[in-house]
Amino acid sequence: MLLNQLLNIQYPIIQGAMANIATASFAACVSNSGGLGIIATGSMDANQTRIEIQKCKQLTTQPFGVNVMLMNPYASEIIDVIVEEGVHVVTTGAGNPGPYMAKLKEAGIKVFPVVPSVGLAKRMERAGADALIVEGGESGGHVGEMTTMALVPQVVDAVNIPVIAAGGIGDGRGMMAAFSLGAIGVQVGTCLLVAEECPIHENYKDAVIKAKDTDTVVTGRSVNTPVRILKNQMAREYLKLEGHFESREELEKLTLGALRKAVQEGDVKTGSVMMGQIAGMVKERKPMKQILEEMMTSTKDVYAHLQEVMEDIQ
Ligand code: TUI
Numbered sequence: 189m190l191l192n193q194l195l196n197i198q199y200p201i202i203q204g205a206m207a208n209i210a211t212a213s214f215a216a217c218v219s220n221s222g223g224l225g226i227i228a229t230g231s232m233d234a235n236q237t238r239i240e241i242q243k244c245k246q247l248t249t250q251p252f253g254v255n256v257m258l259m260n261p262y263a264s265e266i267i268d269v270i271v272e273e274g275v276h277v278v279t280t281g282a283g284n285p286g287p288y289m290a291k292l293k294e295a296g297i298k299v300f301p302v303v304p305s306v307g308l309a310k311r312m313e314r315a316g317a318d319a320l321i322v323e324g325g326e327s328g329g330h331v332g333e334m335t336t337m338a339l340v341p342q343v344v345d346a347v348n349i350p351v352i353a354a355g356g357i358g359d360g361r362g363m364m365a366a367f368s369l370g371a372i373g374v375q376v377g378t379c380l381l382v383a384e385e386c387p388i389h390e391n392y393k394d395a396v397i398k399a400k401d402t403d404t405v406v407t408g409r410s411v412n413t414p415v416r417i418l419k420n421q422m423a424r425e426y427l428k429l430e431g432h433f434e435s436r437e438e439l440e441k442l443t444l445g446a447l448r449k450a451v452q453e454g455d456v457k458t459g460s461v462m463m464g465q466i467a468g469m470v471k472e473r474k475p476m477k478q479i480l481e482e483m484m485t486s487t488k489d490v491y492a493h494l495q496e497v498m499e500d501i502q
Contacts, residue, residue, distance in 0.1 A: 191224075191352060191373025194319070195251055195277065195298075198222030199484055200363075202300075202321070202352060204377025205255030205279060206329070206462070207231065208451045209388055212240040216247030217385045221477040225252040226279055234265035241273045251276040253300075258283025259413075271295040279321060279375075282330045284308065289315045300352065302375075304332020309343040319350040321375050326356030328378055328464040331406060331416050337369070344370030358466035360486025364494070376483075378464040383476040389454030393473060395420075395461050401468035407443075411436055418461035422446060 191200035201223040203210065207230025215225030227244055229237045237254070244252050254275045256263050259282045267288045270278055277298045280288075285301050292299050293316050302321040303309045309320050322343045324336025332339075336355040344351050353366035354375035366374045380386060381396045395418055405419040410430045417423050426442050433439055443460055450459025474482075 189350070189372065191319075191350070194350065194372070195224055197224055197251055199480055200373030201480060201483065202226065202253070202279070202354075202373065202375040203380055204327070204354060204375050205230075205257070205281060206377050206381070207257060208447050209381070209386065210255070211387055212243035213247060214385065214387055215252050216244050217383070217476050218380070218480075219244075219248045219250035219252045221480050223480050224277065225250075226277075227252065227254045228257070229255060229260065229266050230257050231260050231262075232266070233262045234269045237262075237266045238269045238273065241269070241275060245273075253277035253279055255279045255281060256285070256288075257281050258285060264288070267291060270297065284311070286311065286315045289317070302354070303343070304334060304339070306339075306342050306346045309347055313347045313349050317349060319352055319372075320347065321352045321354050322371070323375070324353075324355030325406070325414075325416070326465040327354060328404070328416050328462040328467075331355075331414050333414075337365075340366065340369040340371055356464060356466050358469050360483055360488070360490045362466070363483060363487045364490040378466050379470050379479060379483075380476065381463065382470055382473045383479055384473055385476050388451050391454030391456045392450055392461060395456040396463050396467050396470050397472065399463060399467035399470075401465065404463060404465055404467065408439070411439060415460070416462065416464060418456065418463055418467075420459075420461060421457045422460065 199222045203218040203226050205226045205228035207228045210228035215227045218225035227240050279300045281302045298318040300319045301312045302323050322340050325331040340353045350372045352373045353371035357374045358379040382393050404416050406414045406416050407426045408415050446460035449455045450461045
């Protein structure tokens with residue numbers, strides 16, 4: 189069964205949770221355009237989460253989800269709000285959602301943890317996950333070490349629950365590749381940053397459009413919080429400091445409020461401009477509906493191409 193059938197939505201596409209970006213209106217826009225919109229709770233508290241969920245319910249009648257960033261100190265209270273509000277799907281990131289699994293399952297909520305390794309994938313299956321979002325390090329934001337290409341088939345072989353591929357997917361070629369690796373759908377983020385409805389500063393969108401393939405970098409490996417961002421002035425300073433810092437605080441000073449600075453103020457020099465490696469392929473602003481539709485039509489084009497390839501093989 190494909191992801192769209194599993195979730196009763198039009199396309200097998202989940203919107204990646206992007207902290208400070210994926211608001212209720214953004215998530216509703218994705219859901220109204222045929223994908224599964226996800227509210228990114230990022231560093232929100234429980235009350236802000238409730239407001240966003242209620243707002244999203246006003247803006248769409250389609251299914252939508254909520255992402256819990258597990259490094260958030262309010263994660264536990266946010267889970268309670270999600271249960272009270274009766275959300276369709278929960279995705280999790282940047283940690284192990286094991287402690288919350290029973291509560292979410294009892295409430296009949298589908299849980300899709302994001303996993304960066306086979307080990308965590310197996311643990312999440314045992315804990316009762318309904319599906320896994322298997323994310324390669326090509327993604328923007330908090331990342332693991334594996335690539336999508338190597339990780340997805342290994343997880344598909346290791347578990348008996350559906351797998352959704354994420355990381356480095358931005359068009360029909362990526363979606364068809366995900367299907368080839370055994371996934372039932374994809375999660376995408378970077379290619380949605382340039383949606384006309386995406387509520388980020390225009391400088392952020394321009395930075396995505398201008399980025400080349402090699403313009404992102406992973407910062408924070410030395411302090412166990414690897415985050416892929418645009419290789420700007422802040423990233424260069426951070427990487428330099430990672431070679432000789434004395435305390436974590438020195439590094440945190442550089443990233444404190446940096447994501448908000450990029451998203452809201454459009455400071456793409458000293459802000460944290462999270463984006464994935466596929467940014468090099470993202471070239472123009474488009475309406476959300478068009479981005480998702482084009483992903484589906486280009487997947488069909490790839491299928492036609494593959495049929496020709498197979499004829500040549502036979
Ligand atoms: O979560 C994400 N991407 C994110 S979260 C985020 S907010 C943030 N900002 C600055 C620093 C840190 C976070 C921005 N982008 N993606 C999903 C994801 N989860 N990628 C990798 C993981 C992950 C890593 C370790 C999931 C589980 C995990 O488990 C460790 C354990 O406890 O076993």
